Every structure is written in C-alpha cells, then in structure tokens.
Amino acid sequence: MDRKTIREYTHKVTNFLSLENNAYKQWVFRYTFLELEKDLSGRGDVTTNILFKDFSKVNAVVVAKSDAVLAGIAEIKYFLVDADPNFRPSLKGGFEVDFKFQDGDLVQEGDVIMEIKAYSHDILAVERTVLNLLMRMSGVATFIREVVEKVKDYDALVCPTRKTLWGLIDKKAVLVGGGGTHRMNLADAILIKDTHLDIIGRDFDVVFERLSAANVDSRFIEIEVENKEEALKCAEGFAKFLDGSSSKTIGVIMLDNMSPNEISDTIAALKVAGLYENLLFEASGGIDEDNVVEYAKSGVDILSMGCLTNGVRSVDMSLKIG
Structure with missing residues (x-):
C-alpha cells in the first residue's frame, strides 16, 4: 500500500462514524x-x-x-x-x-x-x-473544508484531536468536511503520549519491551516525540519491533510542538538513516489555519489540529x- 492508503486506514475511519454503529x-x-x-x-x-x-x-x-x-x-x-x-x-x-x-x-x-x-x-x-x-x-x-483547501497541493491528511466535549459528533463533522478522524477513543488505538513517557523516564527501550510483551494487535501504534534525536531513537525501536512482530499494526511517530523547519530536518535525517519508509509521521501542536501550509510542506503524512474543534x-x- 502507498502512504496515502495507509494513513487513511489508520487515521480516517469512515465506517465508525455511522448511525449503523x-x-x-x-x-x-x-x-x-x-x-x-x-x-x-x-x-x-x-x-x-x-x-x-x-x-x-x-x-x-x-x-x-x-x-x-x-x-x-x-x-x-x-x-x-x-x-x-x-x-x-x-x-x-x-x-x-x-x-x-x-x-x-x-x-x-x-x-x-x-x-x-x-x-x-x-x-x-x-x-x-x-x-x-x-x-x-x-x-x-x-x-475543515477551508483548511483542506489550503493544503490540497501537499500530501497530508488533516485530522482533529480529542480536545472537545462534542466527541464523535465533531469527528463526524470533520469527516464530512473532508478531513480525517484520528483515533476515536482511548480503546481505538495505542497512542503513547508525553505523559506516558514522562512516567517511565522517556525510555523508548522500555516502551518497545512492554509493547512486545503485550503482543498488541492495534490498528496503529503512535508514539509522541519532542525532537529529532527522540524521533530517530523511536524509529529505530519501531524498526526492530515491527520486524519481529506478527501483527499488521502500523507504526506512527508524532512530532509534537516542533517547528516546520525542525520537522523537515527530522524527516530528512530519518530518510538518510533508512527509517522513513515503513512509518507514518504526524505533526501536532500549535498548528492553525495561518501556519498549516508550512507544516504541510514539512513532509509529514498527518496534521492534527486542536483548533478544528476547539473554539470553532x-x-x-x-x-x-x-
């Protein structure tokens, strides 16, 4: 599958947001x-x-x-x-x-x-x-239709976060407007955030040890990182984990609160290291309608934006x- 097909499988779940569900x-x-x-x-x-x-x-x-x-x-x-x-x-x-x-x-x-x-x-x-x-x-x-129109020339899926009391109602509205969904709830996929990492001292080896021991089978596993060094470390861990796993889960790295230039530099380093092709990459944190194009240019697959539902x-x- 190409990257677009994979990200729409992981982060654009259309059948879930139906009254049949x-x-x-x-x-x-x-x-x-x-x-x-x-x-x-x-x-x-x-x-x-x-x-x-x-x-x-x-x-x-x-x-x-x-x-x-x-x-x-x-x-x-x-x-x-x-x-x-x-x-x-x-x-x-x-x-x-x-x-x-x-x-x-x-x-x-x-x-x-x-x-x-x-x-x-x-x-x-x-x-x-x-x-x-x-x-x-x-x-x-x-x-979301306005935002999607702004980034239509770049290969990035725009997704909402869970920062809303309207929950799945807002997710459906984003989908109608042309965006993705991201995960629907805490049980929908594995998303290891900074709060999880802080508890274990931001030790990515521990993360992958515990994922391996759990024998997880999730639509995707996403891990949040804060800089290029963490991204490379996390990507190395994913490479070993996915290679040794029978699961068909997709690995995703969230580049959180990084500038577009920092993300571009990180993506370039991942490509040089041979760690880019088998993972998806998401930009998150501080993205709005004014800077979304710059983030779309950075080379990520997914853009998550709290402002899509928070204060609209x-x-x-x-x-x-x-």
Whole structure:
C-alpha cells in the first residue's frame, strides 16, 4: 500500500462514524434526545403551553444565514424521523421532514435546508436541539473544508484531536468536511503520549519491551516525540519491533510542538538513516489555519489540529414558522 492508503486506514475511519454503529449512535442520542429532555426539564415548554392550548400542525423551515458546508443532516434525520418516537416521551406526535440538502453540500445564505411539518408545540420544543447540532457540525465542517483547501497541493491528511466535549459528533463533522478522524477513543488505538513517557523516564527501550510483551494487535501504534534525536531513537525501536512482530499494526511517530523547519530536518535525517519508509509521521501542536501550509510542506503524512474543534464558530441558522 502507498502512504496515502495507509494513513487513511489508520487515521480516517469512515465506517465508525455511522448511525449503523451503536457507539456513534450513543453520541447522537446524547446530543439530541438527552439534550431535548434536559431542555424540557420535566416541566415542558411553559411559554408555549401558556400561549397555545390547541395542538395544531404548522410548517417550519430551517434557513442558512451564511454560506457553509452542511453537516448534521443524518443525525437530525435519525432524531426527528428514524428513531423510535418513544425516545421523545415529552412530545405529542411525529415529524414530516423534507431535506433539501445532504451532508457535505455547500449551502448559501438564505437557502432552506429543510422543511418540517409537526405540531407547533413539538417544533418549538426541538428547535434549539436541532439548530445547535446543525450549527455546530456545519461550523466544524466549514472550517475543515477551508483548511483542506489550503493544503490540497501537499500530501497530508488533516485530522482533529480529542480536545472537545462534542466527541464523535465533531469527528463526524470533520469527516464530512473532508478531513480525517484520528483515533476515536482511548480503546481505538495505542497512542503513547508525553505523559506516558514522562512516567517511565522517556525510555523508548522500555516502551518497545512492554509493547512486545503485550503482543498488541492495534490498528496503529503512535508514539509522541519532542525532537529529532527522540524521533530517530523511536524509529529505530519501531524498526526492530515491527520486524519481529506478527501483527499488521502500523507504526506512527508524532512530532509534537516542533517547528516546520525542525520537522523537515527530522524527516530528512530519518530518510538518510533508512527509517522513513515503513512509518507514518504526524505533526501536532500549535498548528492553525495561518501556519498549516508550512507544516504541510514539512513532509509529514498527518496534521492534527486542536483548533478544528476547539473554539470553532458555529454556522448561523434559524428556524422560521409559517
């Protein structure tokens, strides 16, 4: 396999972020049904209940208020249409939804994203839950699309980190926008970070001894290093470990908090030492939309960026009835 195929196997796991996967469905449930019940807080929408005594059906639309890459359609379809209505015990009926766009589509200011027909009480109850998820996911998808466009001339996959309370919801939004996923959770792959290394005195020999003793079979094993010397030491350890292992795991070295020039110099040294070809390399730490191109030029396979999900602005949308 070529390097692109390998990195997409390790760091772009598309099938995991599907509603066919119960682990992902639980995250969707958390940010839809559980958010709705928390919003209703056991007493319901007191404002709507005071103003409207009858349960008449109304039509509503969700409208984009700025240009964006749309994400969250599959999740909202599950919430409003496909899931068991018993998950929404506080609501009175069902929803008829006509989706005008799909995930990954470009929408422009003023576009109607979906049309909804339901009881007025129910539409007003789900309004904020629907908008919050769509606006958040579309904000992440829009930002990653911009970053991916910036580095399209370089052979690097842009991935998010786990620095977000939205968890797999944000991972899915990055995927919709054209990025990768990295690992999904602590059980998904082996990632030996600086905190692990500090406990064992940053001794890479100990790391590989323990990996060998554990007979691990992980999609990838990634180890964080801080400088060229550690990268060379780690790559040497990987070479021996992978050569003596029956596992098909992929070795990855994370070059953390190093400048683009330091990374380029390290990649060059790894190539001279014959330690480059059988590993993947990731740049991480301090990468943002302003310097991402310089990091992409450095020769790494993967760029991980906390800013993709940490502090990203939501896309403005509104729900209108009538």
